[in-house]
Amino acid sequence: MSSPLKAVCAALIAVLLTAPSAGADESTVDVNADPVRVMPLGDSITQGGSIGGYRLDLGTKLRAAGRNVDFVGSLSDGPSSMPDRNHEGHPGWTIAQIDANVVNWLRTYTPRTILLHIGTNDMYGSDPAGAPRRLSALVDKITSQAPSAEVFVSTIIPIRFADATVRNYNSAIVPLLRAKAAAGKRVHVVDMYPAVPISDLPDGIHPNAAGYSKMAAVWYAALSSVPGSIGDPQQPGDTCTATPRVASTWNGGFQAEVTVANPTAAAISGWTVRFTLPGGHTVTQIWGGVASGSVTVTNADYNGTIAPNGSATFGFIASGPGAASIGAATCSSS
Structure with a gap:
């Protein structure tokens, strides 16, 4: 693929991934995220x-x-x-x-x-x-x-x-x-x-x-010991956990992987992970999930169901200035 065409595709992916999903309850997403x-x-x-x-x-x-x-x-x-x-x-x-x-x-x-x-x-x-x-x-x-x-x-x-x-x-x-x-x-x-x-x-x-x-x-x-200083713990219904890690970095971007785990004795049928990126960074490519907002990721069709004590993963590439980092990730299940 030619360089100009690759640049156009990358820009298009960035727009699609950072745009909110149609019909999403944005007020709920903002509060939870x-x-x-x-x-x-x-x-x-x-x-x-x-x-x-x-x-x-x-x-x-x-x-x-x-x-x-x-x-x-x-x-x-x-x-x-x-x-x-x-x-x-x-x-x-x-x-x-x-x-x-x-x-x-x-x-x-x-x-x-x-x-x-x-x-x-x-x-x-x-x-x-x-x-x-x-x-x-x-x-x-x-x-x-x-x-x-x-x-x-x-x-x-x-x-x-x-x-x-x-x-x-x-x-x-x-x-x-x-x-x-x-x-x-x-x-x-x-x-x-x-x-x-x-x-x-x-x-x-x-x-x-x-x-x-x-x-x-x-x-x-x-x-x-001080209520509110670190927010509230996950609610009982939020049975999954999300653990992100930076896999590799380069000038102007990084690649990351997030492990979504189900530590309970019952299977979950879908999950949503929320996290933050450094200022100026956006997700430009993602696999194993569907991204919206800044940043909410829901499961792909093939990895939404997680067995008891099982896990799924998704990965993404983010582009932007400065050091690579991922804010604390939260997970809610359905």
């Missing part, structure tokens, strides 16, 4: 290196619990198999640097929930004693800009060579944060320090995979 926007916010401990930090296991826990959550932020990294890689974890940054940028991020991404772990780089800076005051001002700025957001602020994890300084910081910030909560602000204290032992910090600062997994468990418990 709207995930809770969660912003992981902090420094390199939030970014998590090539393994995705605590975000990897936290996302897995949320999806397993049927929570429709989308991590948001201007950065996107982690392993290519990680379904949702967006965040605001900036390696080397201090409280003041986060403070200088946070209003713009909040306006851009409008998170419903914020996970803040910050202060590590202040501990070996020029003024560690002033860090609690700086954190207090940062949290005030966040709650002023986003008063309806749930703001989870954690004590920082240990530093092998600065443990006393970390302990002093943590003991100072807890009463400051609790006072804000008592004043009616949506601030929640998360005690992260005891969760990660020094043995899980290979360089004395950053956790290994085991340490990040422990952080994820603490975040998940805190989120689960």
Whole structure:
């Protein structure tokens, strides 16, 4: 096929796949497809290196619990198999640097929930004693800009060579944060320090995979204790699950696969999966399903029925600028 003809076909497919299905109940689709926007916010401990930090296991826990959550932020990294890689974890940054940028991020991404772990780089800076005051001002700025957001602020994890300084910081910030909560602000204290032992910090600062997994468990418990912070769990009728993964990437696009599973003892006869793509991305090709909106996928004729404990898959190609990622996917069955 000639290049001009291929381009025309690709454009036609994009239009067909992104157009809403005729007769669809768009208001229902929009409500169900709207995930809770969660912003992981902090420094390199939030970014998590090539393994995705605590975000990897936290996302897995949320999806397993049927929570429709989308991590948001201007950065996107982690392993290519990680379904949702967006965040605001900036390696080397201090409280003041986060403070200088946070209003713009909040306006851009409008998170419903914020996970803040910050202060590590202040501990070996020029003024560690002033860090609690700086954190207090940062949290005030966040709650002023986003008063309806749930703001989870954690004590920082240990530093092998600065443990006393970390302990002093943590003991100072807890009463400051609790006072804000008592004043009616949506601030929640998360005690992260005891969760990660020094043995899980290979360089004395950053956790290994085991340490990040422990952080994820603490975040998940805190989120689960605050109604609405991660949405509602899947309803009893929504018996299927959807697990997306990025299979390959290239400049200007990526290929992904989604596994739709039926973990129940009864067969399902049809399924609908909803997820989000990075801004500017659209689905340009799909197999094993029928796409509409941004983005809703229903089963193809041949894979709608899934036996008990069975699964089906569909795949797609998305095109657009920036890093490849897939927001948290939800599944409903019929």
